[in-house]
Amino acid sequence: MSVIDAGAALPRQRIDILPALTPLLVALVAAPFIGSASTFVTLTLAGLAMGMMIFTMASGLTLVFGLMDVLNFGHGAFISLGAYVATLVLLPLAGWSQADSLGANLAVLLLALLAASLVCGAVGFVFERVLVKPVYGQHLKQIMVTIGGAIVAEQLLYALFGPEFIPLPLPASLRGSFILGNAAIEKYRIAATIVGLAVFAGQMLILNRTKIGLLIRAGVENREMVEALGYRIDRLFIGVFMAGSALAGLGGVLWALYREQVHASMGAELLVLTFIVIIIGGLGSVGGCFIGSILVALIANYAGFLVPKLALVSNILLMVVVLLWRPRGLYPVSGR
Amino acid sequence: MMILSGDGPRSKALSALLIVIVLVLALAPFLFPGAKPANVAANICISVLLVASYDLLLGYAGIVSFAHVMFFGIGAYGVAIALYGLGASWGALALGVLAAIPVSVVLALAIGLFSLRVQTIFFAMMTLAVAYAFNVLASQLSWLTGGEDGRSFQVPEILRPGFKLFEGDVFGVAISGRVLSYYLVFVVCALLFLVLLRIVNSPFGRVLQAIRENPFRAEALGYRIVFHRTLATCLSAAGATAAGALSALWLHYTGPDTALSFSIQIDVLVIVVIGGMGSMYGAIAGAAVFVLAQNYLQALMGKLSSAAADAGLPLLPGLFHPDRWLLWLGLMFILAVYFVPTGIVGRLRGRG
Amino acid sequence: MSAGLILQGVHTHIGRYHILQGVDLVAPEGETTMLLGRNGAGKTTALRTIMGLWRASQGAVMLDGAPIAALHASAIARAGVAYVPETMAVFSDLSVKENLVLAARDGPLDDVRIEWIFGFFPALRKFWLSRAGTLSGGQKQMLSIARAIVEPRRLLLIDEPTKGLAPAIIGALIDCLKEIKRTGVTILLVEQNFRVAQEVGDHVRVMDGGRIIHQGAMAALAADSALQSRLLGLSLDAHQ
Known part of the structure; x- marks a missing residue:
């Protein structure tokens, strides 16, 4: 029976490291132009924090797309919804969030993140059953129905919370900056980075170490075969959709605190950003989404400093460059 | 039937509806004098052209693009920049249009070649991102575009409200530059609509539909998919650019809100679905219904809202507030996608 | 006889195409049944229909006496059916x-x-x-x-396992299939390679135009070269 592996060379484990190094490369290229070390550190850390927030919002979208080929144009509405839910927690509990106690501050922040995730997950369930499920596999209708859902959701948010910007102050102990050498590092950015990294680590753990995670990865590649092995991919999918919506809400809270205000239009703006990120990363790839988020955010920050006029279109230029290099994104998912 | 390229409405009810709409549009300045009806009518004409050119892409080629409003904006900004910079002459107007169309076509070509090889959904995302960036760019380059404020400009003299073609009235209506502007819009839209109708009924149009139905089969039959789809994208972009130029000419103004806003894109998508995808006539029916509803239903919503407020009902005043028009539009849109996927045209043809 | 796999009058449509046009087939329990036929005869569609990946528009599929045609693919898998697709579909x-x-x-x-x-x-x-x-x-x-x-598992559906493999590996695969059969599982095997079919098959079913056109013992078909060329035509030579 040894004939089977006779002549079969040991397949080399190819780990594609190059795309993962691109953020480093970008930082190295940008550094001499920025000149001052402290500015560079500030910009880089700001970029990382922003990248982690974008990743939190975008990672669910890429998995939802990978698993069921569903591109949810309503994803942005969950970002806004999460932010509004946070105002419902943080504003009435302003006593806690403005108290001079790190414990109380963090407790109320965690409560807001939790509430936003739960509400968005629950609304995600309804959204999936009512809007997405009836049009599985029909791309055109799917795009249109989820756009319709996004419009309705945004308008409902306006109707419920009013059309004005709602200010959302940061918890007291997350305001201000540390001074590291000459560089000022905003405390909140550190906090956002920690949350984003935790989300990434959690996802990686689930995807690589649990059976559910294996099922998701297998389903992204070939959902029919997953069913032929005896699993209900539609149940798996609704779970992923809810988790993705919850993460969008979580990201929405982070972003709203970063901007210190909430408005229903933020979802539509961030939707474009999340699309760019998941295209750059490779549709369906969480790791690609992570690298893509960091890249987009770093370049936005560097460009904002070096060529402010270009900053807002820098991510489009980045997308074009990445796609010229790798037409299916940094980490194309096999099987699609 | 020649003028309709052998593709008639094929339903008595639909024919009647279309005849009424076209006749009313043709006679609008005489039937309903006044500024608001003229705006509504011109808006319908421009929407018909914009939507018909979008339907070439969505309904016939099965391509979802979110950059259609960008091409509309290029036309509008082309006219605005030329007339603002060079003065109100026909030469400047021609230059603006003639510069805008190649810009649109080249951009459409680039997007098409870049992303039409892959899935529909990829194209949709790409166009959304590009259109968004273009919008940002237009607001940023204020030396050229006037930024957020946009550009107001003069149009050639005979199109100005003050101009009178005759001393007297015709059927009780003074033939002002405004009326002439309206007829310019109407005639150009009608002609370009007929051109689009011809395109979708040409062999090219049929190949597009074959590709939409079954790309693999079409490719096996020897049709070059990317070529056909890219050409459709370019033609559609040119149509949108013309609509944008007319819109600028009618408004004497171009700004991000009137020319590039994403809500215009949403409106176009909604009109295509309401009217009926994959039928040019859907653009006429959909645009008429939509624009009328947009202009007159909002007033009704205002009344409902205040009535609900007077009755002390919770939440309803907010939901019926005229600013929440998009809420009801979104709901209508979702219901239309589910239950009337063939739109007004499909319903009237009895295939609803 | 109710054990094993039974298809009765199974029709399957894919889009506008009517692929299976009334398939009647028995794969006896614990034995290996070969499913042969030209390309496009409907063999893969038959396997996919049994697995529930295509829905039969008409007819019955019974596994050990229980109807499975209406079940979801995952439920069919849980009923003990395993599928090895032609594409292998490893993750x-x-x-x-x-x-x-x-x-x-x-x-x-x-x-x-x-x-x-x-x-x-x-x-x-x-x-x-x-x-x-x-x-x-x-x-x-x-x-x-x-x-x-x-x-x-109770039933294995295997679609052209030897396609594109080197002869040495095919030999190993044949041994493996015989070994698996010894565990008592029912096997329905689509195969273009007649030598493999002859080696492992107990029964043979030949498909053409979406129907079964021949059922019998594998040994009988192997011994009758006139019947082989009538049923399998050129496809046989092409793979020998």
Whole structure:
């Protein structure tokens, strides 16, 4: 029976490291132009924090797309919804969030993140059953129905919370900056980075170490075969959709605190950003989404400093460059 | 039937509806004098052209693009920049249009070649991102575009409200530059609509539909998919650019809100679905219904809202507030996608 | 006789195409039934219909007496049907081990059974933690079959396992199929390679135009070259 592996060379484990190094490369290229070390550190850390927030919002979208080929144009509405839910927690509990106690501050922040995730997950369930499920596999209708859902959701948010910007102050102990050498590092950015990294680590753990995670990865590649092995991919999918919506809400809270205000239009703006990120990363790839988020955010920050006029279109230029290099994104998912 | 390229409405009810709409549009300045009806009518004409050119892409080629409003904006900004910079002459107007169309076509070509090889959904995302960036760019380059404020400009003299073609009235209506502007819009839209109708009924149009139905089969039959789809994208972009130029000419103004806003894109998508995808006539029916509803239903919503407020009902005043028009539009849109996927045209043809 | 797999008057439409046009087929329990026929005869569609990946528009599919045609693919799998598609469909992003962990849906991997599989697919032991995407075509086929037998199943549907494999590997595969058969599982095997069919098949069914046009013992068909060329025509020569 040894004939089977006779002549079969040991397949080399190819780990594609190059795309993962691109953020480093970008930082190295940008550094001499920025000149001052402290500015560079500030910009880089700001970029990382922003990248982690974008990743939190975008990672669910890429998995939802990978698993069921569903591109949810309503994803942005969950970002806004999460932010509004946070105002419902943080504003009435302003006593806690403005108290001079790190414990109380963090407790109320965690409560807001939790509430936003739960509400968005629950609304995600309804959204999936009512809007997405009836049009599985029909791309055109799917795009249109989820756009319709996004419009309705945004308008409902306006109707419920009013059309004005709602200010959302940061918890007291997350305001201000540390001074590291000459560089000022905003405390909140550190906090956002920690949350984003935790989300990434959690996802990686689930995807690589649990059976559910294996099922998701297998389903992204070939959902029919997953069913032929005896699993209900539609149940798996609704779970992923809810988790993705919850993460969008979580990201929405982070972003709203970063901007210190909430408005229903933020979802539509961030939707474009999340699309760019998941295209750059490779549709369906969480790791690609992570690298893509960091890249987009770093370049936005560097460009904002070096060529402010270009900053807002820098991510489009980045997308074009990445796609010229790798037409299916940094980490194309096999099987699609 | 020649003028309709052998593709008639094929339903008595639909024919009647279309005849009424076209006749009313043709006679609008005489039937309903006044500024608001003229705006509504011109808006319908421009929407018909914009939507018909979008339907070439969505309904016939099965391509979802979110950059259609960008091409509309290029036309509008082309006219605005030329007339603002060079003065109100026909030469400047021609230059603006003639510069805008190649810009649109080249951009459409680039997007098409870049992303039409892959899935529909990829194209949709790409166009959304590009259109968004273009919008940002237009607001940023204020030396050229006037930024957020946009550009107001003069149009050639005979199109100005003050101009009178005759001393007297015709059927009780003074033939002002405004009326002439309206007829310019109407005639150009009608002609370009007929051109689009011809395109979708040409062999090219049929190949597009074959590709939409079954790309693999079409490719096996020897049709070059990317070529056909890219050409459709370019033609559609040119149509949108013309609509944008007319819109600028009618408004004497171009700004991000009137020319590039994403809500215009949403409106176009909604009109295509309401009217009926994959039928040019859907653009006429959909645009008429939509624009009328947009202009007159909002007033009704205002009344409902205040009535609900007077009755002390919770939440309803907010939901019926005229600013929440998009809420009801979104709901209508979702219901239309589910239950009337063939739109007004499909319903009237009895295939609803 | 109710044990094994029975198809009665099964029709399957794919889009506008009417692929299966009334398939009647019996695959007796614990034996290997070959499904032969030209390209486009409907063999793959028959397997996919049994697996529930295409829905039969008409007719009945019975597994050991129970109707399964109306079930969801995952429920059919849980009823004890395993599928090795022509494309192999290994999850290339997952390791060999992870592929098998997923296939073992009823619990953790059974070490004894894994050793049994390693016995005829030693390459899987060697590349246990490698990404399945890095395996060779033959090794992917091993993995795909291993996935189907990692837990005891009642019915295996195997679609052209020898396609594109080197002759030496085909020999190994034949031994493996015989070994699997010894466990008492019912096998329905689509195969273009007549030599393989002759080696492993107990029964043979020949399809053409979406119907079964011949049923009989494999040995009888193997012995009758006139019948072979009438039923299988050129497709036979092309693969010999």
